[in-house]
Amino acid sequence: MNxxxxxxxxxAFLGVLxxxxxxxxxxxxxxxxxxxxxxxxxxxxxxxxxxxxGIAEQSAVNVATGLAIEGFTAYAYGIAGFMSMRCYxxxxxxxxxxxxxxxxxxxxxxxxxxxxxxxxxxxxxxxxDLTLMRLLPNVEVFSPSDWTLTARIAERSLRQCCPKYxxxxxxxxxxxxxDGATVNLEDGFCELAQGGDTCVVATGFMTQVARRALAQxxxxxxxxxxFAFKPLDEDALxxxxxxxxxxxxxxxxxxxxxxxxxxxxxxxxxxxARIGLRALGVNxxxxxxxxxxxxxxxxxxxxEQGILQAIAAPAA
Amino acid sequence: xxxxxKQKAAWVRRETLRVHGLAPExxxxxxxxxxxxxxxxxxxxxxxxxxxNPQWEGRDRFIASKGHGCVALYPILAxxxxxxxxxxxxxxxxGSRLGGIPDAQIPGVxxxxxxxxxxxxxxxxxxxxxxxxxxxxxxxxxxGDGELCExxxxxxxxxxGQQRLDNLTFIVDYNGISMLDYCRNIINLxxxxxxxxxxxxxxxxxxxHDVDAVRCALADSRQRRNGRPQAIVARTLKGxxxxxxxxxVLCHVKSLNAQQVAEAVGRLS
Numbered sequence: 001m002n003x004x005x006x007x008x009x010x011x012a013f014l015g016v017l018x019x020x021x022x023x024x025x026x027x028x029x030x031x032x033x034x035x036x037x038x039x040x041x042x043x044x045x046x047x048x049x050x051x052x053x054g055i056a057e058q059s060a061v062n063v064a065t066g067l068a069i070e071g072f073t074a075y076a077y078g079i080a081g082f083m084s085m086r087c088y089x090x091x092x093x094x095x096x097x098x099x100x101x102x103x104x105x106x107x108x109x110x111x112x113x114x115x116x117x118x119x120x121x122x123x124x125x126x127x128x129d130l131t132l133m134r135l136l137p138n139v140e141v142f143s144p145s146d147w148t149l150t151a152r153i154a155e156r157s158l159r160q161c162c163p164k165y166x167x168x169x170x171x172x173x174x175x176x177x178x179d180g181a182t183v184n185l186e187d188g189f190c191e192l193a194q195g196g197d198t199c200v201v202a203t204g205f206m207t208q209v210a211r212r213a214l215a216q217x218x219x220x221x222x223x224x225x226x227f228a229f230k231p232l233d234e235d236a237l238x239x240x241x242x243x244x245x246x247x248x249x250x251x252x253x254x255x256x257x258x259x260x261x262x263x264x265x266x267x268x269x270x271x272x273a274r275i276g277l278r279a280l281g282v283n284x285x286x287x288x289x290x291x292x293x294x295x296x297x298x299x300x301x302x303x304e305q306g307i308l309q310a311i312a313a314p315a316a
Numbered sequence: 317x318x319x320x321x322k323q324k325a326a327w328v329r330r331e332t333l334r335v336h337g338l339a340p341e342x343x344x345x346x347x348x349x350x351x352x353x354x355x356x357x358x359x360x361x362x363x364x365x366x367x368x369n370p371q372w373e374g375r376d377r378f379i380a381s382k383g384h385g386c387v388a389l390y391p392i393l394a395x396x397x398x399x400x401x402x403x404x405x406x407x408x409x410x411g412s413r414l415g416g417i418p419d420a421q422i423p424g425v426x427x428x429x430x431x432x433x434x435x436x437x438x439x440x441x442x443x444x445x446x447x448x449x450x451x452x453x454x455x456x457x458x459x460g461d462g463e464l465c466e467x468x469x470x471x472x473x474x475x476x477g478q479q480r481l482d483n484l485t486f487i488v489d490y491n492g493i494s495m496l497d498y499c500r501n502i503i504n505l506x507x508x509x510x511x512x513x514x515x516x517x518x519x520x521x522x523x524x525h526d527v528d529a530v531r532c533a534l535a536d537s538r539q540r541r542n543g544r545p546q547a548i549v550a551r552t553l554k555g556x557x558x559x560x561x562x563x564x565v566l567c568h569v570k571s572l573n574a575q576q577v578a579e580a581v582g583r584l585s
Contacts, residue, residue, distance in 0.1 A: 028448075048448065051479075059437055059471035066441015069426070070449065074441075090468070093431045094438055101420040101428070 005175060009168035010111050012147035014038035016154035017075065021046050024158070028067045032060045032078040034111070039077070057082050061090040061108065068104040073158060079117075080110025080167045081126035084133060095163035096136040105161040109168065113143065113204050114252025116170035118293040122286040126167070130203070130251070131258035133165040134229040140164040141229040145207035146176040149183065149227055156185055169205050171293075176207065176225070188232030191240050195220030198311045199244040203227065203260050206250040209297065213304040213311075221311050226260060234267045241268065246276040248310045250302055255281035278310050321527040325355045329557050330581045331391035331404070337577035339408035342416055345555035345567035346385030349491040349524070350458055353550055356530040357456060358392050362538060364453070367397035370423040376453050377426055377442050381435020382460035382489060383417045389425070390414055398424035433466025435459055436486060440472050443481040443545075454538060455484045462494030465503050477516030480543040485534065486517075488547065489524065491554035495568045512547045524550025557584055 015038050021027045029042055030051045043050040053059040057078060064074035076083060084091075095106050110129065117124035133141045140162060144150045150168060157164055176192070177183060183190045192207070193214055199222035202210040207225040214223055222244060224237070241247055247268070251260040261279035268275055280302040287296055297303035329351050336344040357363045357378065366372040380386040387407075394401045399414070399422065406412035413421055417430040426442075429435055439457045446453050463469065476484055488508065492499050500506065509519035518540060522529045530550060537546035554568070555561025558580045561570060572580065 028445075051444065053471070053475055056471040056475070058468040059440075059475050062434060062437025062468065062472065063441035063444065063475065066438045066443070067445045069438070069442055070445030072445055072448070089431060090434060090437070093428065094434055097428050098420060 006172040007147040008036070008170070008172050009144060009147050009150040010036045010170070011038045012151045013109060013154040013166070013168060014042065016151050018042050018045070020158055021049065024073070025049075026071065027073045027075070027158070028064070029075045029077060030060050030064045030067070031076075032057050032082070034078045036111075057086040058090050061087045061106075062094060064106045065090070065094040065098065065104065068106045073105045075107045075109055077109045078111070079124070080112045080129055081124060083108050083110040084126070084129035084165060084167070088132060091139070091163070091165075092136060096138050099138040099163050103161045104163055106163050107157050108163070108165045110165065111168045112170045113167040114169070114206070115287075115293050115296050116205070118296055119290070121290070122288055125287060127253045127282050129165070129167055130229065130253055130260065134263070135258070138163060140231060142166040142227060143203045143229070144168070144227045145202070145204055145225050146173055148175045148177045152183070152185060153227075167204065171205075173205065173208060176211065185228065186231045186233065187236055188228035188230070189224050189226045189237050191222065191224050193221065193223035195222060197244060198222070198246040198248060199224060199241055200248045200250060200307065200311065201226060201241070201260065201264055202250040204252060206252055206302070209302075209304060210250050210307055213307040216304065217308055217311055219311065226263075229263060238267055238271055238273070241275060242273060244275060246278065248278045248280060248307065250280045250307060253281050255279040255283055257284070280306060280310055318528050321355055321359060321531065324359050325352050325527050326584050328355055328388055328391050330584050332388040333558075333572070333577050333580050333584075335387060335390055335404055335407050336572060337574055338405055339416075340571040340573075341408050342387045343384035343568065344387070344558075344572060345561045345570060346382065346460065346491070347387035348556045348558065348561070349552040349554050350382070350385065350489040350550070351388050351556065352525050352527040352530050353458060353487055353489065354388055354392055356527050356534055358396060360531040360534060362531070362534050363456060365396070365424065367424065370398060374451075374453060377439070377455045379427055379429070379435040379439045379442075379455065379457045380418055380425065381429050381432070381457055382463055383430035383432060385460055385489065386418050386458070389418050393422065393424050398422070432460070432463040433468040436469055436472040436476070439484060440476050440479070440481060443476070443484040444479060446483055447481070453483070457484070457486045459486065459488055461488055461490045461492065461499050461505065464488065464505055464508075473512065473515050473517070476545040480516075481545045482541045482543050484545045485537040486545065486547045488549050489552055490549050491552045493554045493565055493568065496566070498565060508549050509547065516544055517547050518542070518544045519547035519549060521549040521551060524552035525556060
């Protein structure tokens, strides 16, 4: 396979489901009227296991919950910002709470993570979802950085019976991982580069940006891709980070509001680590500025140049 | 049957009051209005359940969506054998599994409600799942009328009609009072049955304290597999059986003291 091959995460994810639905009659896909090329094949091929509830995220989660109560593996598929926030209380009550009493395999699949929908403006930017979802007990949270990992997360979602939130980028992304990569999904992270004093910890699309930045860096630096917040082997992640003097987190999310930077800060603090931490992301405001993703990253100081500067001179 | 059901309803009402006497934190007024509905479901010979095997695949599913107003379920779960009768004395006590709102850790309770407006939507998913499994089991949902202000309920009403979920019976405890006022002064839903029909449902309105009428409507809803979800709008009195509650628009949060409970139980005996 061409290592530069790009694909959308949603088509990688839905492609796994399409194959699985041919063999497993217990899989249902519920959508809030949101599509994808691969979804067209699913809805024409499996009319009895594809439900479009209309633009109604609360209904999508409730229906998926009911299907899972009856033993089906359910996917609620829609736009990330709406699937995570419009129906947050349905996810809390009917999935997080309910899954503590009996197993439920409901997968909230949100497309448009972070600033994917750059030009649609702040209503479609999704900067809060990781904070909100990692808060909920009994819910796994995935934020993959490429489509190969996305496909593996899709395969795992069929087997692992619990509620999950899986946020996907909307844009086609190059592969970061080889087919032969032996990434353990239960670790929640993967060390993509080693060296230097500083380790960049990124999630989702920002891992792609960080890798491009590191390729231009004069000094070596580490790179860790956090693709899951649950499951996450914190001890293993700490063993990686303690090799460095400084950590720079990069996320398409609000900084200092409970997302990637808070996760890293918490695990370092709980272990008494004296490691400097710098957080790149969106600083406590919505982005009404019009412009493509690179423009928005630059505004927030989280473009390749911003990452390089943070590596070179991080605030301790 | 009729006399038996009426006597059972009186017994459930007394036992619900006794539970409230031991656990004054429970919401009594909204738990007294759906008593006949619950009795028709559990004692009317229609709803299938097995207390020895609460998760029996062939059971009908009952979703108690109105949260706080389902304390009357406790005496019924004890009487039918889902839980031990002695447990009724433990409601809201430390270490009990019976809290102020029945939840899914209790045998015979399908879902954790309390946050209003979720029951019908989850029931829609259950009904769709049962249809896919070609099961003839039915889904019953009990919701309050104040709960119908939640927009998610109407997402589910539209969904059930569109999906032709005729294995679903939605019972509205139409007691007319929300927490702060009469429902008609907050959001007036009259005529509710007509609104539901417009969304491709069958709907009847009846006296929710006429246990025979409720049972008949439940039997009709079970037989009528016509591609339309079934609704029963049960006109009830909040606090039914306790005059001091029945006449009080703010009865939702009223508790009765031991003497008031004894008087109410005596009046119903």
